[in-house]
Amino acid sequence: xxxxxxxxxxxxxPAIGVAMDTGITEQPYWQPVFEGFKKSREWMKEQKPDxxxxxxxxxxxxxxxxxxPTFALGCAAEFKPADEGWGPRPVPVVKxxxxxxxxxxxxxxxxxxxxxxxxxxxxxxxxxVPMSVMFGQHGVDDEWPTLVIPLAVxxxxxxxxxxxxxYQLGKAIRRAIDSYPEDLNVVVFGTGGMSHQLQYKxxxxxxxxxxxxxxxxMTEDPKAASQIQHLEYLRETGSxxxxxxxxxxxxGALDEDVTEVHRHYHVPASNTAVGHIILENQT
Amino acid sequence: xxxPSKEYDDIPGTFVFDADRSREGYHLNQFCISLRxxxxxxxxxxxxxxxxxxxxMTPAQRQAVLDRDWNELLQLGGNxxxxxxxxxxxxxxxxxxxxxxxxxSRDEYRDMMLHGGRSIDGNRYKSEWENE
Numbered sequence: 001x002x003x004x005x006x007x008x009x010x011x012x013x014p015a016i017g018v019a020m021d022t023g024i025t026e027q028p029y030w031q032p033v034f035e036g037f038k039k040s041r042e043w044m045k046e047q048k049p050d051x052x053x054x055x056x057x058x059x060x061x062x063x064x065x066x067x068x069p070t071f072a073l074g075c076a077a078e079f080k081p082a083d084e085g086w087g088p089r090p091v092p093v094v095k096x097x098x099x100x101x102x103x104x105x106x107x108x109x110x111x112x113x114x115x116x117x118x119x120x121x122x123x124x125x126x127x128x129v130p131m132s133v134m135f136g137q138h139g140v141d142d143e144w145p146t147l148v149i150p151l152a153v154x155x156x157x158x159x160x161x162x163x164x165x166x167y168q169l170g171k172a173i174r175r176a177i178d179s180y181p182e183d184l185n186v187v188v189f190g191t192g193g194m195s196h197q198l199q200y201k202x203x204x205x206x207x208x209x210x211x212x213x214x215x216x217x218m219t220e221d222p223k224a225a226s227q228i229q230h231l232e233y234l235r236e237t238g239s240x241x242x243x244x245x246x247x248x249x250x251x252g253a254l255d256e257d258v259t260e261v262h263r264h265y266h267v268p269a270s271n272t273a274v275g276h277i278i279l280e281n282q283t
Numbered sequence: 284x285x286x287p288s289k290e291y292d293d294i295p296g297t298f299v300f301d302a303d304r305s306r307e308g309y310h311l312n313q314f315c316i317s318l319r320x321x322x323x324x325x326x327x328x329x330x331x332x333x334x335x336x337x338x339x340m341t342p343a344q345r346q347a348v349l350d351r352d353w354n355e356l357l358q359l360g361g362n363x364x365x366x367x368x369x370x371x372x373x374x375x376x377x378x379x380x381x382x383x384x385x386x387x388s389r390d391e392y393r394d395m396m397l398h399g400g401r402s403i404d405g406n407r408y409k410s411e412w413e414n415e
Contacts, residue, residue, distance in 0.1 A: 206400025
């Protein structure tokens, strides 16, 4: 049977991708950001997932203002890295596990989560940056060492789905994966955050204490984390900090009790606090 | 902006991009996102006024685009993920755009981020900004 073995929480700051693509990760500004992912890459090599279920948000790339699905599941055979205004990132095409993706779509829709199904989609830095930091640099002609099922969540137009809805969706995705007959090792990524505000006069807001408490809750009390209201995210973590609801999909897909095997937190990457956590199921 | 007050209206220095803003900024944002593609940027940069004619935005929105008035664009319904495409077209990074929106130099902004970012203390409520 397919099984969820671990979850990864990870920021997806575009400048991190640029730093990798331009080979400046050893510069003093970037070195501490990437230092915290060294252990993650070793862990990932040992983990050898067959499939990564990757929760991220599209930044008006696949979805402009004309169409804003709250949850959109990638069911296409593959997803090309998109041109976001400065050319596509030089990273491999993302290959799907199409049968598992279709199975998850069917299962969670019958479980009363009304997903949008994407049979054509390009993916932006929200998806490719977490892949790069966790799997290391891979060129255009290379392949990612795992299949990827993308789930795009609207966090651009208010309101994003609630933390609780994301957490419950994670549980439904877990039920779907648990009921899939093929023997697969699945790791779930929740990406985005942590505290950051990109716009207007409060841009640059960082709330490190809040972020650390959120990381604590990810490990120890996900139910409490799922009850954090939108107003708290907006006020305490900046207008773009609300991306952290996506970590709750990941957390919902894990067991209630998990083992925290790695944590990394660093300010800044561009305008953003970089947060990262690896949680393993104990069973 | 009309309608009842919203629970997030008392957060200082912040526009929450809700349905009202999305409706107001629709054509402005669709113009901005068109600049994601190089072929469109080429046409826009060759003749900005003609390119803007294709998008039925308000005269104020159009002027804010031409003036590159980044805060006014947000005020008029623009969203940062969209307006940042116009900035990228002009060679302005996210961090430099943030410096412009907050009214400080690039170096000052970068320095603030390197020292832990803008503190949450004093930045939760509009009432905390009233003395500025």
